[in-house]
Amino acid sequence: MTNALEIEGLTKTYGSGFEALKGIDLKVTQGDFFALLGPNGAGKSTTLGIVCSLVTKSAGKVSVFGYDIDTHLSQAKLHLGVVPQEFNFNQFEKVFDIVTIQAGYYGIPLKKAAVSAEKYLKKLGLWDKRNTPARMLSGGMKRRLMIARALVHEPKLLILDEPTAGVDIELRRSMWSFLEEMNRQGTTIILTTHYLEEAEALCRNIAIIDHGRIVRNTSKRELLQQLSLETFLLDTEKPLSKTPELEGFTCRLDNEGVLEVDVHKGQALNDVFAQLEQQGIKVISMRTKANRLEELFIRMVESSEPAGEAITEGRA
Amino acid sequence: MNAQALFTAYSTIVLREIRRFTRIWPQTLLPPAVTMTLYFIIFGNLIGSRIGEMGGFDYMSFIVPGLIMMAVITSSYANVVSSFFSMKFQRSVEELLVSPVPNWIILAGYVTGGMARGLGIGVIVTLLSLAFTQLKIHSLPMVVVTVFLTSALFAVGGFINALLATKFDDVSIVPTFVLTPLTYLGGVFYSIDLLPDFWQGVSMANPILYMVNGFRFGILGVSDVNPFVSLGMILVFIVVLSFIALKLLARGKGIRH
Numbered sequence: 001m002t003n004a005l006e007i008e009g010l011t012k013t014y015g016s017g018f019e020a021l022k023g024i025d026l027k028v029t030q031g032d033f034f035a036l037l038g039p040n041g042a043g044k045s046t047t048l049g050i051v052c053s054l055v056t057k058s059a060g061k062v063s064v065f066g067y068d069i070d071t072h073l074s075q076a077k078l079h080l081g082v083v084p085q086e087f088n089f090n091q092f093e094k095v096f097d098i099v100t101i102q103a104g105y106y107g108i109p110l111k112k113a114a115v116s117a118e119k120y121l122k123k124l125g126l127w128d129k130r131n132t133p134a135r136m137l138s139g140g141m142k143r144r145l146m147i148a149r150a151l152v153h154e155p156k157l158l159i160l161d162e163p164t165a166g167v168d169i170e171l172r173r174s175m176w177s178f179l180e181e182m183n184r185q186g187t188t189i190i191l192t193t194h195y196l197e198e199a200e201a202l203c204r205n206i207a208i209i210d211h212g213r214i215v216r217n218t219s220k221r222e223l224l225q226q227l228s229l230e231t232f233l234l235d236t237e238k239p240l241s242k243t244p245e246l247e248g249f250t251c252r253l254d255n256e257g258v259l260e261v262d263v264h265k266g267q268a269l270n271d272v273f274a275q276l277e278q279q280g281i282k283v284i285s286m287r288t289k290a291n292r293l294e295e296l297f298i299r300m301v302e303s304s305e306p307a308g309e310a311i312t313e314g315r316a
Numbered sequence: 317m318n319a320q321a322l323f324t325a326y327s328t329i330v331l332r333e334i335r336r337f338t339r340i341w342p343q344t345l346l347p348p349a350v351t352m353t354l355y356f357i358i359f360g361n362l363i364g365s366r367i368g369e370m371g372g373f374d375y376m377s378f379i380v381p382g383l384i385m386m387a388v389i390t391s392s393y394a395n396v397v398s399s400f401f402s403m404k405f406q407r408s409v410e411e412l413l414v415s416p417v418p419n420w421i422i423l424a425g426y427v428t429g430g431m432a433r434g435l436g437i438g439v440i441v442t443l444l445s446l447a448f449t450q451l452k453i454h455s456l457p458m459v460v461v462t463v464f465l466t467s468a469l470f471a472v473g474g475f476i477n478a479l480l481a482t483k484f485d486d487v488s489i490v491p492t493f494v495l496t497p498l499t500y501l502g503g504v505f506y507s508i509d510l511l512p513d514f515w516q517g518v519s520m521a522n523p524i525l526y527m528v529n530g531f532r533f534g535i536l537g538v539s540d541v542n543p544f545v546s547l548g549m550i551l552v553f554i555v556v557l558s559f560i561a562l563k564l565l566a567r568g569k570g571i572r573h
Contacts, residue, residue, distance in 0.1 A: 014573065052414045055573045074317060074416040082414045088407035092339075104328025105415035107321020149411075 002066040004030045004157045004188035005051065010060030012046050012212075020046040022212040024060070028205070030156075033183045034190045035199035035220075038209035044192040045085060047209065048159050052082045064157060078106065081155030083146045085162045085192075091135035095126055098134060099149050106153040113152065120148040123178065140171045147175070151182075158182065160191040164198060176202055200224075231289035232269070234259040237282040246275050260289060317416055325417045326425050333429025337395055344395070344433060345440065348387045352441045355383050356448045359505065371507045371538045376449045381532040382504030385466065387441045389499060389524065392434030392467040393491060396426050396474030401487050404478065409571055419565040423475060423558065430471030431464070438463055451535060458543060459534030465550040466527045470495075472557040479561070479570045498524045503532075508540045523549060 010024040021043045028034045038044045049055030051062055053073065062069045067076035089098045096117060103113030121127045124144040129137060134145060143163060150158060160179075164172045172195075179202060183189050193199055199206060200220065207217040216223070239257045249272060251261040261272050276283060317325065337344040356376070364375030371378055403409040412422055445451065453459055473490075481487050502524030508516050519525055520541070530546030533539035539546075564570070 049573065053572070054410055054413055056568055074418070077414065077416040078317075080414065082410075084407075084410060086407065088410045090403070090406060090408045097335075101328055101332055102411055102415070105325050105412060105417050107317050107324045107416070109324050 001030055003063075004028045004032065004065060005190065006061070006063045007047070007051075008061040010047065010050065010062060011058045012043075012050065012055065013058045020212055021050075021058075021060075024209070024212070024214055026207060026214065026217065028157075028188060028190055030065075030188055031183070031186060032188055032190075032205055033180075033203045034188075035203035035206045036190060036192045036209060037196065037199060037206060038192075042210045043212040044209055045161055046212075048082075048161055048190070048192065052080060052159060053077065054084075078153070079156045081150035081153070081158045083143075083150045083158070083160040083163050085165065087134075087142050087146070089134050089142075089145065089149065092133055094131050094133055095121065095137070095145055096130035098145065099152050102149045103152045108153055116152045116154070117148070120151050124148050125174075140167045143167055144175070147178070155187070157188045157190070160189065162192055162194060164193065164195060172198070229262055229264050232261050232263060232272075233287050233289050234261060234272075234276075234283045235285040236276075237284050240281065244276060244279050244281060246272060249275075317418070322418070322421055325415070326421050326428075329412075329417075329422065329425025330428045330432065333395070333399060333426065334432050336399060337429075337433045344391075345437065348391055348437050349440050349444060352383055352387055353444055355379070356445060360448055371509075371536070373536055373538070374449075377451075377536065378507075378532075379505055380445045380449055380451065381535045382502075382528045384438055384441050384445065385463070385528045385531045386499050386504050388434045388438040388463055388467050389470045389527070390491065390495060391437040392430045393470040393474040393477075393495060395433040396430035396471045397477045397481070397487050397491075399429065400426055400475060400478035401481050401484070404481075404571060405484075413571060419562055422565065423472070423561050426475050427468055427471040430474055431467040434467040434471065435463065438467070453535055454537035455534045457534075459531065461547065462527065462530040462534055462543075462550070465547065465554065466531070469527075469550055469554045469557065472554060472561055476557060476561050476564065479564045482570070495524075498522050499528075501525075502528050503540055504528055523553060526550070 005026065005028040007024055007026040010021050010026075011019070012021040013019045024043070024047055026036075026047075036044050036047065046055055050057045051064065051069070053069065062076075064076035065079045067073075067079070069076045093101070096114075099117040099121065100110060100113040103116060104110065108116070117130075118127065121130055124147060126141060126144055126148060129141060134142065137145060143166075147160075147163065150160075158179075163179075164175055167175065176198070179189060179191075183202075189202075191199075191203070203220055205217075205219050206223055208215050233254075235258060240253055240259060243251060243253050244259070246261065248267065249261050249263065251259060254260055263269055263272065273283060359379060360376035364379070367375045369375070369378075400409070403412075442451070477487065477490050501519065502522050503519070508519045508525070511519060526541055526546035526549050529539040529541045530543045530550070533543040533546075
């Protein structure tokens, strides 16, 4: 089966001489929910910008559903929907017009575009705002408008560059459900995000990019299996006045009296509960402390960091 | 994209442009109407009555074709440069760049949008001029062809300006320091026969002179230059500037990183 996206040896050197991409290879299979992660300036937006024709590549090959962007750009673009990081619509145009005009650029006649626009504006909770100028929308609504605009021509590959940046938790969750539904219906999704919780919740495969190179490209499951230590937060029935002694485990009490226990790979969580029970401590609920992927991500990025070179903002 | 899809994309750009300039009509349609009315009153009625004849016609009749052309030129240019540069500034040009619209359709769409405004203004100014003088058209085909081609030419010029502009100042530099002087010195208000030989020669290097005179020939039947040379020059300029615009678009000048 043709891959939704194939990138080979992609490089990009900006006019300033900055080498944003140093030979990226990437494959995203059809139907995947794929995350491209990396610190600021790592090359995520440059990579996606090249795929979407917003950035010109220096070298390498990119194909979308088998269409090479050098030789079959128009066909490649027909399969792509793009939600950029920054708002990039005409702030003075009405919501409905923004979506239908985008459809027009794809050659979709207004009648058909109107039907599609209605479908996605309704799904994204913007139908009531269809006659509102875009500048009057809230930040979350503007993000949803960009998603509706990207979907109006029914692309097979949806690219989202930090789609939930600056969006409140409730809205973020509803956007997640929407994207999951789109993915279930067959749309391949690639997203970049700074919220690693987002990647962990949504994506099946993850690539980590840093300093213009892919430092890891694997499944989320495999990535998470590499975690050697996880910290669990245990809420006890009665508040603890002192930290209990747990043989083989490191534990501590946080400021609110919640018990934190470090569990290394290979250790059984049952041992923690057994020891606590012996000491008469009853656990009523449990959760992981930090985002697991975040912990792993930081470790990987740190290990790929060239000695003495700091990660700087806005390199790409 | 097949022919129908291309036409849909083209008409989407054109209609978007028309909607834009009609939505902000107090900024786009009203000012040239007011300015040209003032020209008609001051230069045509008040001063013109003391000037007497120019090129065999009363002064008001002489300047009307030039003023119509001046309005068409500035409006066609201004529409494309301001609209496309705003799109760059707001980054909404990315909507076009990610879509499969070919570059020549983008150019054609914007040029048609600019022409729509330029020709619309031309009609408004022509109607206003009827309140001051009678227009007897010498050659309708010449009028139509000259005004269409001139409008297209300056719309393409505006497009190139918008691609090359990096800040708002760059958008106003060409209209202020190039277009306006060339238009004023392009025989809008006088016949170059009035000038000494040297300045007549210099004037012949002004492309706007040919457009104004071509249009004047269409209306009055008189011209300082051969009207067919005018048409030929406009066509050559359109071809050259369109080629440059398409090259810049293909390179992503000012729109792609």
